[in-house]
Amino acid sequence: MMDSSPHKFYHVHDFDSRQYLEHYYSDKPDMTFGDDLLNFFIENLRQVFAVGHINGDILIDLSTGAFIHHLYSASEFFKNIIVLKVNNRCIMELKRWVDERTGAFYWGHTSALHQEKEENSEKFENGEGKVRSAIQHVVKYDLEKENITEPLVLPPADCVISTLHLDVISKDQDDYIRYLRKFSRLLNPGGHLIIIGVLDATYFTVGKDKFHVFTYDEDFARKALVGEGFIIDYCKVKERTAVSDFTDYKTVIFIAAHKEK
Template identity: 80%
Template sequence: MDSSPHKLYHVHGFDSRQYLEQYFSDKSDMAFGDDLLTFFIENLIQVFAVGHIKGDILIDLSFGSFVHHLYSACEFFKDIIVLKVNNRCIMELKRWVDERTGAFYWGHTSALLQDIAGKAHDQCQDQEAKLRSAIQHVVKYDLEKENMTEPLVLPPADCVISAWLLGSISKDQDDYIRHLRKFSSLLKPGCHLILIGSLGTTYFTVGKDKFHAFAYDEDFVRKALVGEGFIIDYCKVKERTAVSDLNDYKAVIFIAAHKEK
């Protein structure tokens, strides 16, 4: 039995819409725009622009139900398979993909992408439509199963993106490495992993609920990747600028690596 006073994201579930409103909305008082939106869109544009990370299949294993981290990816992959651990996140994401009434508004992030890329805002709808078309499957997974998506067997991916997930599902260093190894198993040899996360986080809050986060630093995640057979190609760390007590992260990190053949 876990002795932590905080809830576990993948065990207890959470209000996925409330999470988006608190951390990713277009509201004027949203504190995390620079850290959780701009920084990662900038870095994703940069690593994809080099041209090494591309292929047929990208698997997204990320926290919650946000989509802004996939705008750039859909330019370089034919199909995107999104894995989610709970039904509420699946429903929230599918509501946006299917353009249903009440879907979360992501227009501010597609506009931000166009600003950073130096393009006109009239391409925003095209960008969102392209991403919707690329998301071929949204699949529930179970971390405790050897094949997380049983009974489905996923094709090996050319790239895996995991944003803010490893820190929320891992209780300690060994747990983090075990999950990293499982994520790595989804990749073809020689292909790429993009990790997005927060450093030094011990909790995050969604609504009235406080959730566990495993606090790690840059040195740990670098060593974990190397230990699992990855070569790090790109790494950027940004010190926290957000002023909020919703969570206690110290910095945000973006890492792109490839798996040795």
């Protein structure tokens, strides 16, 4: 079924994790996605965590690629972060950074950005160090298994973050809802789900390869969450400012919701 798509699929085909980071998250002067994919992520996560309702012992992160800047605020409110990846190269890329090995991707620009947004900036001076300390496990998972981390059984999470992930693993609306349901099962009753996505997109580019993106709008995202038993607490949509043909999304969406008990 996936072979009918003109684009590759993130979780099926070879994916260059380092080039993805260089294209969309680097500190290079010609990197045009800073406002949409760095600033927007950090600002909205900072806001929802600052309210104080989202906290606990365990946070599970299911995000595309090997970026970490979306975890700065989370590391202040959760003791343990478990990162799930479908791509081996992304696992290796992330572990290289966690272990502070030579050649790890540079995230200092995002740490500085996060610190600038905090009133008590001294509290967040070692943002990268706190994220490293909080990440307890990096685990490969299988989308098609009932227990996606089989044979591991993960403890229920107080929060799940899915950043740009449902967009690239879902080929249609049914897929999106099916995977959303699987992610929901990782939560405690009353647990929180944070989803960051791109709207009205069809592809993103890494090197010479174009990857599939599921096309949907804000109304669909809201209805999908409500249909799976979530109450939406916060929603922000930002118009695209990046000028680039690397990807064709129109807007970026941020939703924080909690699961009805």
